[in-house]
Amino acid sequence: MKLFKSRGRMSASLTGLLLLVASAGAHAGGTAPGTDIDNQATLNYKVGPTDQPAVTSDGDPGTDGNQVTTFKVDRKVDLTMVSNGGATVVPNTDDQALSFTLTNTGNDTHGYLLSTIAGLDATDDDFDMASVRIYIDNGIVGTYEPGTDTPYTGGTNVGDLAPDAAINLLIVANTPGTPADTETSLYHLLAQATNAGTTTATAETAGADDTSVVDTAYAEAAGSAGAGTDDTQDGKHSASGTYTVQAATVTMAKTSAVTDDGFGTGTPNAKAIPGATVTYTLVIENTGAANARDLVITDDLQVANVTYVPSASFGAGCTGTTSESFSSPTLTLNVGIVASAATCTITYTVTIN
Amino acid sequence: MTITNKGMIVAGLISLLLLSTTAARASQDTGPIQLTSMAEVENVTTDESGKQTVKRVPASKVVPGKDVIYTLVFENTGTLPGNDIVIQNPIPEHTVYKADTAGGTDTEISYSVDGGNNFASADALTVSGADGSTRQATASDYTTIRWKYTRPLPPGEKSSVEFRVVLR
Numbered sequence: 181m182k183l184f185k186s187r188g189r190m191s192a193s194l195t196g197l198l199l200l201v202a203s204a205g206a207h208a209g210g211t212a213p214g215t216d217i218d219n220q221a222t223l224n225y226k227v228g229p230t231d232q233p234a235v236t237s238d239g240d241p242g243t244d245g246n247q248v249t250t251f252k253v254d255r256k257v258d259l260t261m262v263s264n265g266g267a268t269v270v271p272n273t274d275d276q277a278l279s280f281t282l283t284n285t286g287n288d289t290h291g292y293l294l295s296t297i298a299g300l301d302a303t304d305d306d307f308d309m310a311s312v313r314i315y316i317d318n319g320i321v322g323t324y325e326p327g328t329d330t331p332y333t334g335g336t337n338v339g340d341l342a343p344d345a346a347i348n349l350l351i352v353a354n355t356p357g358t359p360a361d362t363e364t365s366l367y368h369l370l371a372q373a374t375n376a377g378t379t380t381a382t383a384e385t386a387g388a389d390d391t392s393v394v395d396t397a398y399a400e401a402a403g404s405a406g407a408g409t410d411d412t413q414d415g416k417h418s419a420s421g422t423y424t425v426q427a428a429t430v431t432m433a434k435t436s437a438v439t440d441d442g443f444g445t446g447t448p449n450a451k452a453i454p455g456a457t458v459t460y461t462l463v464i465e466n467t468g469a470a471n472a473r474d475l476v477i478t479d480d481l482q483v484a485n486v487t488y489v490p491s492a493s494f495g496a497g498c499t500g501t502t503s504e505s506f507s508s509p510t511l512t513l514n515v516g517i518v519a520s521a522a523t524c525t526i527t528y529t530v531t532i533n
Numbered sequence: 534m535t536i537t538n539k540g541m542i543v544a545g546l547i548s549l550l551l552l553s554t555t556a557a558r559a560s561q562d563t564g565p566i567q568l569t570s571m572a573e574v575e576n577v578t579t580d581e582s583g584k585q586t587v588k589r590v591p592a593s594k595v596v597p598g599k600d601v602i603y604t605l606v607f608e609n610t611g612t613l614p615g616n617d618i619v620i621q622n623p624i625p626e627h628t629v630y631k632a633d634t635a636g637g638t639d640t641e642i643s644y645s646v647d648g649g650n651n652f653a654s655a656d657a658l659t660v661s662g663a664d665g666s667t668r669q670a671t672a673s674d675y676t677t678i679r680w681k682y683t684r685p686l687p688p689g690e691k692s693s694v695e696f697r698v699v700l701r
Contacts, residue, residue, distance in 0.1 A: 210597020211627040211701050217595070221605050221622035223568045225615040225686075232615070237570035237605060237622075249570040249603070253627070253700065256596035287597050385594075397596045 209343035210287035213255035255396040258286035266422040272357040278421035279322035284341035291337035291374040299366030306363035309353035317348035361427035361468040368405040370418035428472035464524040475515040483509040486530035495525035565611025608691035618682035628698035632672035637694030645677040
């Protein structure tokens with residue numbers, strides 16, 4: 181009696197142990213396609229006080245013998261493209277990078293086709309970047325390193341990813357000279373799953389189900405590229421990153437005052453009479469997010485009426501190398517840097533002829 | 534006490550005889566109580582008006598993450614009632630039991646986390662961690678489900694129990 185019962189129980193225990201081992205090795209993407217999932221239950225009972233032989237379940241009563249209940253795991257195509265953040269860019273600069281990571285979240289190995297999709301101007305963003313390219317990000321993640329990062333050629337398989345594996349990617353592009361401070365340019369990076377080692381898009385199995393053959397089903401969600409381009413369950417996924425321009429926005433205001441009339445009277449009573457000194461004040465303000473560099477200010481002095489008195493005086497907000505040169509009638513003032521949110525004040529004097 | 538022992542020995546002998554008789558018959562599915570196990574999935578179809586219909590079909594195209602419904606039907610094809618019916622189902626490999634989905638009319642349900650050696654009700658089941666601490670067991674810890682059918686099953690009658698798992 182005891183012997184028979186143990187036999188039934190022992191098989192249950194063994195299965196339990198196997199379950200524990202199998203769970204430890206499971207992928208996040210799921211059980212490998214083609215795996216058989218088997219089930220068998222055991223029923224024990226008595227007639228009156230007497231134990232009866234244990235009964236194991238039959239999964240297919242129409243067939244002779246006792247069948248385990250079984251079905252196969254199908255291939256689940258699932259992929260996830262993630263943006264690792266945006267990038268701030270300065271106008272007229274090349275090779276600006278947006279960082280992405282593509283992960284195979286399905287249960288089978290796949291290759292991938294990649295493409296970039298520009299944001300719609302006026303709806304998604306303000307301008308387009310130039311020379312938009314894709315690279316495999318091999319070195320420091322998120323940084324474009326020529327020679328280390330591998331260029332991706334459109335229409336090719338970027339490389340096979342096993343379930344749970346991921347690859348870091350970059351969109352690299354050049355910022356044109358035209359965009360203004362805070363303007364944005366958005367790009368989607370789209371991936372499409374292909375059969376491993378090929379450029380053939382993995383197709384979802386259509387038609388009647390077949391328990392003996394592995395079918396393929398798409399499982400991924402819709403990505404950022406939007407309806408029609410990247411829908412839910414179409415074997416594609418996308419994410420978007422944004423380039424944001426940080427520019428210097430510089431304004432200048434010029435004022436003048438007679439600071440000495442030649443006889444000792446100063447501002448505000450001194451009159452603009454021959455011999456008087458006039459001081460010009462330039463206030464240069466940078467309201468942009470980037471430092472303004474290499475400013476050149478020119479002033480055409482009316483040398484018929486005035487004589488330039490060197491030298492110009494540069495205020496604390498005028499940083500970097502400052503210099504002036506006067507080549508009649510043009511006064512040229514150079515300021516190395518007017519930092520973001522800084523004000524550079526320059527004063528220079530002339531005497532009235 | 535002596536009498537009891539004798540009684541047990543006698544009972545033991547009887548069941549040993551039964552054991553050999555059953556072995557001679559070989560096939561399990563000719564016994565008085567028969568047990569079948571069926572695996573199904575739910576397919577949701579949406580028609581043009583947006584109305585959703587849920588239909589149960591035999592499990593075939595099952596991708597990881599999908600629910601599988603197991604139904605165990607037990608039928609008394611014999612001439613004597615069966616009693617003390619206990620059904621045990623190890624959670625299939627690569628699946629995780631879905632909490633609170635085990636059911637069956639006139640059953641007491643318990644679970645095991647140690648491969649079927651010990652069973653307890655859901656709220657009484659605990660798991661020990663590597664550091665010796667214990668916590669309440671959750672559905673993903675269960676290794677086996679057990680249904681005790683609380684009434685006899687008369688000849689010609691059948692009943693069923695079911696549970697759901699999620700395919701890893």
